[in-house]
Amino acid sequence: MSHKVYNWQINRKMEYEYPQARPRKQAAWVFDINKCIACQTCTFACKNAWTSGRGQEYMWWNNVETKPWGFYPLGWDVRILEKLGPQRWRRQTYKGKTIFEAAPFGEKMLGFIPEPEDYQSPNIGEDEGFEAVKKGQYMKLPHQSWMFYMQRICNHCTYPACLAACPRKAIYKRKEDGIVLIDQKRCRGYQECVRACPYKKSFFRAETKKSEKCISCFPAIEQGEQTQCVVNCIGKIRLFGFKNHWQYPNPDNPIDYLVHVKKVALPLYPQFGLEPNVYYIPALNASDEFNLQLFGPGAKDALNIYRRSYRDKKFIAALVLMGCTDKIVHSFKAHGTISNGEAIGYDANAQEIVRVPLTEPIIIRKNYDEKRNVHRISIS
Ligand code: SF4
Ligand code: SF4
Numbered sequence: 121m122s123h124k125v126y127n128w129q130i131n132r133k134m135e136y137e138y139p140q141a142r143p144r145k146q147a148a149w150v151f152d153i154n155k156c157i158a159c160q161t162c163t164f165a166c167k168n169a170w171t172s173g174r175g176q177e178y179m180w181w182n183n184v185e186t187k188p189w190g191f192y193p194l195g196w197d198v199r200i201l202e203k204l205g206p207q208r209w210r211r212q213t214y215k216g217k218t219i220f221e222a223a224p225f226g227e228k229m230l231g232f233i234p235e236p237e238d239y240q241s242p243n244i245g246e247d248e249g250f251e252a253v254k255k256g257q258y259m260k261l262p263h264q265s266w267m268f269y270m271q272r273i274c275n276h277c278t279y280p281a282c283l284a285a286c287p288r289k290a291i292y293k294r295k296e297d298g299i300v301l302i303d304q305k306r307c308r309g310y311q312e313c314v315r316a317c318p319y320k321k322s323f324f325r326a327e328t329k330k331s332e333k334c335i336s337c338f339p340a341i342e343q344g345e346q347t348q349c350v351v352n353c354i355g356k357i358r359l360f361g362f363k364n365h366w367q368y369p370n371p372d373n374p375i376d377y378l379v380h381v382k383k384v385a386l387p388l389y390p391q392f393g394l395e396p397n398v399y400y401i402p403a404l405n406a407s408d409e410f411n412l413q414l415f416g417p418g419a420k421d422a423l424n425i426y427r428r429s430y431r432d433k434k435f436i437a438a439l440v441l442m443g444c445t446d447k448i449v450h451s452f453k454a455h456g457t458i459s460n461g462e463a464i465g466y467d468a469n470a471q472e473i474v475r476v477p478l479t480e481p482i483i484i485r486k487n488y489d490e491k492r493n494v495h496r497i498s499i500s
Contacts, residue, residue, distance in 0.1 A: 122220070122228075125279060128366040129390035129416070130214035135221050136393075137228055137284035143298035147276050147336050148363035148375050148397040149350070150385045152442065154404050154426075155357040156269040158184050158246075165352035166273075170335065175327025178239040181334040182349045187270045187403075188410060189245030193238035196320040197389065201413075203230050207391045209417045218393025219281060219318055229281050231315040250407070268403035271357070273349060274321040274334035275388065275396030276300045282333070285316035297362065298397065299336040307331055318392045344448050344467060356443025361450065363397065372451040374438045374465075375399075382435060384422045386415035401426055430458075436478050437463030445474035454478060 124133045125140040166182035183192045191197065200219065201207070207216040219230040249265040257264060276293075280300050283291040290306035291313060293299070302313070302322070309329040313322040322333045337347040345351070346360040361375040369380035378385040378399065385399035402411045402419045404426070411419035429435045437454035440463050449465035456462055458478050465474040488495050 127218075127279065127390075127393060127395050129387050129395050130218070130393060131212045132214065134218050134279075134393050136279045137220075141293075141295075142278065142365065143293065143295050145296075145362040145364060146278065146298035146397055147341065148361060148379070148399065149273070149347075150359045150375060150378050150399045150401070150442075151271045152357045152401040152439065153268055153270065154401060155355045155442075156184065156271060157355050158186065158269040159354045160184055161352050161354045162271065162349035162358070165348040166334075169337070169348045171332075173327075175325040176323075176332070179323045179325070179332065180242055181321070181323075182271070182273045183242055184269050184271050185243070186246045186248060186267050187406070187414075188250055188267065189248045190243065190270070191245065192242045192272070193234040193320055194241070194244065195238065196234065197318075199232060200230065200318045200392070201389075203232070204391070207413070209391075209412075212417055214391050214393075214416075216391060218391065219316075220279075220284070220393055228285055229316050231281070231285070231318065233311060233315045234320060250410075262407075263405040266403070266405040266407070268406055270400075271349075272319065272321070272388075273398060274300065274336070275319060275394065275398045276334075276336055277397065278395035279393065281316040281318060281392075281394055282313035282322045285312040286310075287312060294338075297336075297338075297341065299338055299341070300333070301335055301338070302331055302333055304328075304330055304332075318389065318394070319396070341448070345446050346448055350443070351446045353443050359438075359442045359449070361448055370451070372453065374441055374449055374452050377434070377438050377452075382425055382438075383418055384425045384429075384435075386418050386422055388414060390416045433458050433461065433478065440476050440478060441465050441474065444476045447473045449473065 122135040123139045125136045127134050163182050171179040185192050222230045249267045251265050253265050276299055288306050290303045307330040311324050313331050314324050322331050324331050350358040350360045363375045364370055369376035371377055371381045385401050387396045402415050408420055433454045450468045451466045454463055461478045463476050467473045
């Protein structure tokens with residue numbers, strides 16, 4: 121039996137297997153696509169922490185793929201988008217069908233199981249542009265030929281398809297923080313979660329005959345620490361925290377601020393209907409149409425706000441706090457001026473945990489080091 125639940129990301133009610141049951145606070149991430157350098161440090165930090173065992177060789181709970189041609193597993197999004205059919209929006213309201221509403225007769229949602237070979241090449245399509253660079257083409261904005269890096273983990277969805285699909289009720293969403301977990305004792309490896317998850321972030325482990333997925337580094341979260349993919353990110357593009365109810369955002373909470381107050385960080389494929397909780401600052405160089413398909417109708421406005429961010433002290437503070445501390449930042453503030461001020465982050469007890477400059481100082485080293493009596497090599 122399905123229930124009517126409200127999904128704020130598509131601005132309407134929709135069908136879901138279970139009644140609405142939001143957690144007290146929701147584990148959530150903001151990824152700034154524009155800062156990612158595809159170094160894959162996050163990917164390996166996650167792999168080393170959680171999936172280095174036998175049967176987990178092909179499992180990348182975190183992966184970074186090059187869009188538009190990168191996929192892991194192969195064609196994960198284009199295949200479900202094609203099955204879903206036209207995805208129409210009228211202003212902020214999604215008028216098409218979610219994967220739950222588009223379920224074939226007798227099934228709970230639209231889905232598919234990738235073939236084993238679809239998992240063989242995690243970086244296929246890496247660094248390939250949207251189109252070939254034509255002869256005589258030169259750089260102008262927006263870029264004519266574009267690509268960007270897309271960081272992907274389980275979205276710890278508000279309406280998880282994996283959970284709805286599991287016939288063993290082995291998947292549960294924690295009331296205290298909204299993290300979605302698979303109970304390994306209950307799982308029998310039917311792979312209904314693998315079929316159902318449109319993001320393909322539930323994986324089957326042939327060795328144990330059970331499914332596994334990102335656990336949001338819950339042992340760290342419970343100690344007030346951010347996830348491995350966040351604390352190891354070289355580009356400082358990631359922020360983990362807890363998101364409040366969309367109607368009652370706290371403007372001093374950096375996740376609420378970026379998602380609900382500035383509306384600059386958007387969910388991936390909101391039209392699927394899962395209310396995912398990883399939020400992306402869209403790619404500046406991608407086409408408007410592509411960003412619309414990926415992030416919904418708010419993408420263009422989000423980027424306009426992002427472009428003007430250098431004038432907004434609080435906005436800069438939220439961005440510079442990314443990757444600056446291992447601890448979870450529950451609230452933040454900016455003080456001083458943009459050129460001279462600082463961003464300050466606080467823990468759950470309102471104790472200061474991090475302080476970073478709003479504007480990085482520029483230090484130009486002299487060619488001749490008087491103290492050491494040496495000339496520095498200049499490569500410029
Ligand atoms: S992204 Fe997939 S695996 Fe993760 S909670 Fe959502 S449906 Fe489940
Ligand atoms: S560690 Fe950060 S910069 Fe490197 S690939 Fe991952 S998200 Fe991108």
